[in-house]
Amino acid sequence: QVQLVESGGGLVQAGGSxxxxxxxxxxxxRLNVMGWYRQAPxxxxxxxxxxxxxxxxxxxxxxxxxxxxxxxxxxxxxxxxMNSLKPEDTAVYYCNAVHPTFGVGWGQGTQITVSS
Numbered sequence: 670q671v672q673l674v675e676s677g678g679g680l681v682q683a684g685g686s687x688x689x690x691x692x693x694x695x696x697x698x699r700l701n702v703m704g705w706y707r708q709a710p711x712x713x714x715x716x717x718x719x720x721x722x723x724x725x726x727x728x729x730x731x732x733x734x735x736x737x738x739x740x741x742x743x744x745x746x747x748x749x750x751m752n753s754l755k756p757e758d759t760a761v762y763y764c765n766a767v768h769p770t771f772g773v774g775w776g777q778g779t780q781i782t783v784s785s
Contacts, residue, residue, distance in 0.1 A: 671700065671774030673764045678779030681754055685783070689749040691764030691776055697740060698722060701767040703747045705738065707760035707781075714763070718749060732758075754783045 672694040681687050689705065697703060704719030704727075718738040719727045726738055737750040747764065764776035 670771050671695075671766045671768045673766055673774055673776035675762070675764045675776040675779045678762065678781050680782045680784065683754060683756055683783055683785050685754050686750070686752045687754065687781060688751065689762055689764075689779060689781075691747045691749075691766075693745045693747070693766060695745065697742055697745050697747065697766075699768065701769055703740070703764070703766045705747075705749045705762055706765055707758075707762045708778075709757075709760040712760075717762070719765075720747065751781070754781075756783045756785045759783050 674692045677687060677689040702719050702721045705717040706714050707717050708714040717729055717732055718736055720738050720740060735753045740747045759782050761778040761780050763778045766774045
């Protein structure tokens with residue numbers, strides 16, 4: 670089973686920045702893809718950004734140019750750098766990973782609140 674531990678959430682003013690971290694159990698190169706999703710109150714969970722084992726990156730249109738996903742294989746960690754945050758970015762952010770054998774894993778979620 671894939672275990673993911675997130676950190677870095679919190680409260681920030683609009684225009685500010687935060688960085689989320691997601692530490693995986695084991696090498697992240699064993700994972701087909703890792704990514705970040707978010708869920709705002711009353712809304713469905715949505716994709717924010719993903720990075721494949723080969724390094725291909727995908728962003729939701731709403732975060733392009735503001736958010737950056739990256740990884741550090743030595744630390745088995747994926748990051749989400751979030752700049753120019755907006756109130757509409759307020760949500761619980763979840764780390765996600767797909768393992769070729771164990772399937773999909775989710776982190777516990779971390780709250781991001783952006784005040785106007």
